[in-house]
Amino acid sequence: MTLRSKLALFISLLLLSIAAFAMEPFVIKDIKIEGLQRTEPGTVFNYLPVQVGDTMTEDKSSEAIKSLYRTGFFKDVRIEADQNILLITVQERPSIADIQFAGNKMFQTDKLKESLKSVGLVEGQIYDKTKLEFMEQEIKKQYLSLGKYTASVKTTTSPLERNRVAIRFDIEEGIISRIKEINIVGNQVYQKLDLISQFQLQTTNWLSWWFKDDQYSKQKLTADLETLKSFYMNRGYLEFSIDSTQVSITPDKEDVFITMNISEGPKYKVSDVKLAGDLLQVPESELQNLIKIKKDEIFNRQKITESTKAMNNRLGNDGFAFSNVNAIPEINKEEHTAAFTFFVDPGRKVYVRRIDIEGNQRTRDEVIRREFRQVESGWYAADKIERSKERLKRTQFFSDTNIETPAVPGTTDQVDLKVKVTERNTGSIMFGAGLSSQEGVIGSFNVTQANFLGTGDRVSAQVNTGRINRTYALSMTQPFFTPEGVALSYDIYRRDVNASKVTFATYDTSSMGVGFRFSVPFTEKNAFSYGLTYDNTEVDNLTRDLSPIRYINYCNSVKGASNATGCSMNSLIASVGWTEDSRDDILFPKKGGLRRVNGEVSTPGLDIQMYKLTFQESVYKEITNDLTLMVNGQVGYANSYGGKEFPFFKNFYLGGVNSVRGYRLSSIGPVCLAGDTSCGTTTQTRNMFLGGTKQLVGNIELFMPVPFMKNNNQFRLSAFIDAGNVYEESESIRLSSLRYSAGLGVLWVSPFGPLKIVVAQPFNEKPTDRTEVFQFQMGQQF
Structure with missing residues (x-):
């Protein structure tokens, strides 16, 4: 029975009901209601257009019936009169006691129930057939949009005691209809493939099981048609058009055939480019420089x-939030040329009334x-927004940030900023490991909360449990x-360094310290830092x-003794950067750069008198939408002053995942060979890596999406x-002595934390070098 037939039957029954209970006017002495099970009598009285003492007429009786029907609570309403007593008999609609789904695999039950809730189908609410x-058809449409044309959705309503019903959705998802053929008719300049x-x-191809690109979707087809149009129009075909599109499916609903009929048209050149409109708000020369087509x-x-x-962005920087720049073409079909006039309409200058923020459950508004x-009550500035x-993105507190600028109702010169953020997990428990045949597995443990209690403060506790390094650190920013x-x-x-357990020099150090640093911003992208650190090293x-x-x-020079087995030193180090x-x-940077200059010097009068200078520059260049080139360089120099020796444990060391990959941690640079009496002893049985006071590092890295991971920014x-080396004070920096390596790395920002894998191969290692081909780092976020 159609909806129209049901409506006609309902109206007929309603008219019959009104006629059947036609009554003579009377004064209501009392009102009685029968048939209520869940609905409170007060609810019925609130909807009645009459009350005790009113005169009841046939018109008011009809109005009362309609009013109670409109509540949606009742499927039958009758009104009778008994000795000036108004008797109302109702039959309530059943309520929904339970909703169940069976057979759904592609959609989670919780998600389906959420969609039902949006239309009022939820447990405890009145049942509405x-x-x-409607929802039965909507669920089926969702399956059709995923290419499941054989999917079926059936609903069953079972009555229960106390005027309740249970609803069950039986879903047969069926098979996915796959694209058998895509045909383009009318192409002459470019090949179909x-x-x-x-x-x-x-x-269907051998990667379709992963990409799901052979599953027909109307939305994807619409996007592909726009892609096809852009492909031609970005190559000069101004009159290109898609004449028609046909999508057919086989009777068994397994195969889909798509046909596109196109007209390419001739290729056009640009005959002239001009500016017109209001050119007083922004210098015309600036707008001319923003025109990319010549x-x-x-x-x-x-x-x-x-x-x-x-041009719209440039106008937006000066407060013209609703500027409109249109390129109006003048087409010469005979000569196949087009002249374009960019008509500039700045609109009214506006300012931001207020900034509203939503979505921050943990992070404080401030x-x-x-x-x-962009500030409230200030002129709108697109570049500041x-x-x-x-x-906000750089804080790493949010997985998504969206800013909208709706106009303030009733005004022409005000907008609000609607900021909607989606918070991400900012706490992490990090586990790191490296693997080599000489050292085995080296582990580290780090607990960090980058947004402590929603304040934006960063608190970190680090424990490194490697055989070489043991670190216990607590920091806050x-x-x-x-x-x-x-x-x-x-x-x-x-920080404890136990070099005697690996192929470094035989010594141990233990450093304890406390320090602070200030960072003062000069501009939006520049900052100056300074600090002090007190350190005791044994x-x-x-x-x-x-x-x-x-x-x-x-150590002999520090203690003023001979044959020292150790020494203890205090230092106060001032740093500036x-x-x-x-x-x-x-x-995941795509453009921009990072430049750092740092220096530290120990204050005179204590055991250590040294200074250290480092410079780093990284440049990121977006080559295409998917490819980013990074070039990094780093140099360092250190020395002592005041006649003191430079502390060997402050040397630069290279090798490892953060410098020159493919070489083991701290294994690049000057080495004391086994048995070399000039630096060691005749009884020394292993090479010892000494580090150096000069450092040179270079990295070139090309970042790209992981193959077979389309549209995934994780x-x-x-x-x-990589290239790099460290040198002693007496050595000069020689490029010919640099160590080189090449390899591949992959980073996955998973729901369980970052996972990084590096495979590197040195290609000019020396016999004394120690290599490490495989490294990985993994973490757990909370």
């Missing part, structure tokens, strides 16, 4: 779009607001120690027959070449 039929390779939809070039729709977007460069969004953005960091640490386990002579001599960071993202693959 019309809504149930070249055109189809641009599409999301593909015929006279005598082949027509390119993408360049037209980029030009209008760039943490988000302090990252904003974009920078604000970028700063307040990025906004002052409202102006001055950051304060302080930490306490203990060296022991020096053995004359095993340890390098220079190490023993150093400058950082310029223009990267667009911290985790994976990143890289191919790299």
Whole structure:
């Protein structure tokens, strides 16, 4: 029975009911209600248009029946009169006691119940058959959109005691209809395979099991048609059109055939480019420089779009939030040329009334607001809003950030900023490991909360349990120690190095210290830092027959003794640095750069008098949408002053996953060979890596998506070449002595934390070098 038939039957029954209970007017002495089970009598009285003392007429009787029906609570209503007593008899609609799903695999039951809840089909609510039929069709549509044309959805309603019902959805998902053939009719300039390779939809191939690209979807087909149009129009075909599209399916609903009929048309050139409209708000020369398409070039729709977007953004920087720049073509079909006039309409200048934030369950409002460069009650500035969004992204507190600028109702010069964030897990428990044939597995443990109690402060506790290094450190950073953005960091640490257990020099060190650092922002991307650290370092386990002579001599000079087996040193180290960071993202940057200059010097009067300088520069260049090139260089120099020797444990060391991959940790640079009496002893049986006071590192890395992982920003693959070495004070830096390696790395930001895998191969290692081909790092977020 159709909805229209049901409606006609309902109206007929209603008219019959009204006629059957026609009554003479009377004054209501009392009102009685019968048939109620769940509904409170007061609810019925609230909807009645009459009350005790009113005169009841046939019209009011009809109005009362309609009013009670409109509540949706009742499927039958009768009104009778008995000696001036108004008697209302109702039959309640059943309520939903239970909703069950069977056979659904592609959609989770919880998600399906959420969709039912959105239309009022939820346990405890009144049962509505019309809504149930509607949702039955909607669920089926969802399966059709996924290419499951044989899917069926059937609903069963079972009555229960106390006027309740149980609803059951029986779903047969069926098989997925797959694309058998894609055909393009009318192409002459480009081959069909070249055109189809641009599409999301593909015929079944050996990778379809992973990409699911052979499953027909109307949304994907629409996107592919737009891709096809852009392909031609970005290559000069201004009159390109898609005449028709046919999608057919075989009777067994297993195979889908797609046919596109196109008209390519001739290729067009640009005959002229002009500006028109209101050109007083922004200098015309600036707008001219933003036009990417030039006279005598082949027509390119993408360049037209980029030009209008760039001009709208420029106007938006000056407060014109609703500017409109249109490229109006003048087409000469005979000569196949087109002249474009960019008509500029700045619109009204507007300012931001207020900034509203939603989605931050843990993060405090002030943490988000302090990252904003756009201020409330200030002129709208598109570049400041974009920078604000970028700063929020760089905090790493949010997986998604969206900013909308709706106009304020009733005004023409105001907008609000609607900021919606999706928080991510900012705490992590990190486990690290490296694997080598000489050292085995080295582990580390780190607990970090980057957004402590929603304040934006970073708290970290680190424990390194390797055989070489043991580190226990607790640190805290307040990025906004002052409202102006001055950051304060302080930490306490203990670091033990047990070099005697591996192929380094034979000595142990234990350092304990406490320090603080300030970082003062100069500009949006530049900051100056300074700090102090008090450190106590103890060296022991020096053995004359095993340890390098220079190490023993150093402790002799500190203690004023001979044949020292150890020494203890105090130092107060002042540090200063400058950082310029223009990267667009911290985790996966695509453009920008990072430049760091750092220096540290120990204050005179204590046991250690030394200084250390480092410089690093990294540049990121977006080659294509999928490829990013990173070039990194780093140099370092250290020395002592005041006639003191340079502490050997402050040397630079290279090798490992963070410097020159493919070489074992700290195994590049000067080495004391076994049996070399100039640096060791005749009884020394292993090579000892000494480190150096000069450092040179270079990395070239090409980042790209992981193959077979389309549209997934959680994976990143890289191919790299590393080079580097460290040198003693007496050595000059020679490029010919650099160690090189190449390899592949992959990073997966998984729900369980980051997982990084590196495979590297040195290709000019020396016999004394120690290599490490495989490394990985994994973590658990909370």
